Amino acid sequence: MQQVDKVRLFIASPQDLQIERAQVAEVVAELNRTVGRELGLVLEIVDGWRDTRPAMGRPQALVNEQIRSFEIFLGILARRFGTP
Secondary structure, three states: OOOOEEEEEEEEOOHHHHHHHHHHHHHHHHHHHOHHHHHOEEEEEEEOOOOOOOOOOOHHHHHHHHOOOOOEEEEOOOOOOOOO
C-alpha cells in the first residue's frame, strides 16, 4: 500500500468570491483524483471561517489560533481588500 502525504491548503478571501473558492475546490478535487495519486499526496482545503468553532475574542486571532498549521496559503482578492 502506498503512503499518502496530506498537504493542507489554507484559503482566504472576502465573502464576495464564492465562485472563485468553488473553482479552487474543483481544481483540488481533480488534482487529488489525478496527479495526487501518482505523487502519493492529497490536498486538503482548510477554510478559515468554516473550519473554526465559535469563541470569544478577536475574529482573526481566533482563526489563527484554531488553524495552526498548513503548507500552502492561497489568498484570493478581487475588488476589495479589508474593510472600507
